[in-house]
Amino acid sequence: MVKNAVVEALRLAVTRVPSDVEAALKAARDREESDLARNVLDTILQNIKIGKQQSRPICQDTGLIGYYILLGRNFPLNFDLRRCLIEATREATQRIPLRPNAVHPFTNRNSGDNTGEHIPHIYLRLVDGDTLSILVVPKGGGSENMTRFAMLTPAKGIRGIKEFVLETIARAAGKPCPPNIVGVGVGGTADEAMLLAKTAVLLPVGYRNPDPQIAEIEEELLSLANQLGIGPGGLGGSTTLLDLHIKFAHRHPASLPVAVSYQCWAARQHGVIISSGYHVEYREHILL
Incomplete structure (x- = not known):
C-alpha cells in the first residue's frame, strides 16, 4: 500500500506543479512588460495545463528521485522503508513513465530504473506523532x-x-x-x-x-x-x-x-502522509 502511494505521489510530482507555483507564474505573466517574457510564460503555463490534463511529465527531464521523510516515533513501521522506496521508484519509472537518469559516475552506465548507489536519495528525520510523511522530489539536472x-x-x-x-x-x-x-x-x-x-x-x-x-x-x-x-x-x-x-x-x-x-519553474514535488491506520492523504507541500 505504501509503495502504491509513493508511486502515485511520483506521478503527481512529475505531471503538475504545486498550485502556489502555478499562481506565481500566472501573476508573473500579468506583470511582465516584455512581449518575449510573456510568450515564454504563456508557453510554460500551456505546458503545465497539458501535463495536468494528459497526466504526462511537464519536463522530459524527470530528474533524480529524492525522498524527504518525517517518521513519527509512534508510526507502526513494520516493513523495510528503504526497499519500499526503491521498488516504488522502479515501478514509477516503468508506469508513468520516468526517464532513466541514474548514471554511474565512472562508467557512465545508466541503471535503467532510476536506482543505484545511494540513489534514490533518502533523507529521514524522526519526529513526534504517529504518521509517516514522504515528500517526493524529482530534481532535474x-x-x-x-x-x-x-x-x-x-x-x-x-x-x-x-x-x-x-x-x-x-x-x-x-x-x-x-x-x-x-x-x-x-x-x-x-x-x-x-x-x-x-x-x-x-x-x-x-x-x-x-x-x-x-x-x-x-x-x-x-x-x-x-x-x-x-x-x-x-x-x-x-x-x-x-x-x-x-x-x-x-x-x-x-x-x-x-x-x-x-x-526551475517546474518546481516538482508532492507529498503523501500515511496515518498509523494506513489512511493516505496527498499534499502539495510538506514543511521539512
Whole structure:
C-alpha cells in the first residue's frame, strides 16, 4: 500500500506543479512588460495545463528521485522503508513513465530504473506523532547544476552572504530554466548548510522565514535578483525568481558556510502522509 502511494505521489510530482507555483507564474505573466517574457510564460503555463490534463511529465527531464521523510516515533513501521522506496521508484519509472537518469559516475552506465548507489536519495528525520510523511522530489539536472557552496569567513557577515547569493544568481543566468525558486542555507557545517538550502527551495511561494530580520533579507534578495533582467527563459524580463527562501543553523565561530540550491519553474514535488491506520492523504507541500 505504501509503495502504491509513493508511486502515485511520483506521478503527481512529475505531471503538475504545486498550485502556489502555478499562481506565481500566472501573476508573473500579468506583470511582465516584455512581449518575449510573456510568450515564454504563456508557453510554460500551456505546458503545465497539458501535463495536468494528459497526466504526462511537464519536463522530459524527470530528474533524480529524492525522498524527504518525517517518521513519527509512534508510526507502526513494520516493513523495510528503504526497499519500499526503491521498488516504488522502479515501478514509477516503468508506469508513468520516468526517464532513466541514474548514471554511474565512472562508467557512465545508466541503471535503467532510476536506482543505484545511494540513489534514490533518502533523507529521514524522526519526529513526534504517529504518521509517516514522504515528500517526493524529482530534481532535474539543469537546476541542480547551478548549486553552489562557499565557506565564507565570519568577517564577511551578512553582506558577504548577500553578495555570494546574488553572484550565484547572476552567474546562473538562463541556465537553470528561469523563473526559478532559490533556497539558501546558512550556518552549521558544510553538509548541514547544503541540506538547509535543499529543503528551503521546497517551501511554498510566498512563505517567509519567521525571523523578521531573515524575512527582510529574503525580500531584499528577491527584489535585487529580479532587477538583474535575466527573466523567463533567460531572455530578459523582470521575473528571474518566483521566490527566495533562507534557512539557517548556528555555526562554528570560525566558519560561515553558505549554500545555494536552485529549482526551475517546474518546481516538482508532492507529498503523501500515511496515518498509523494506513489512511493516505496527498499534499502539495510538506514543511521539512
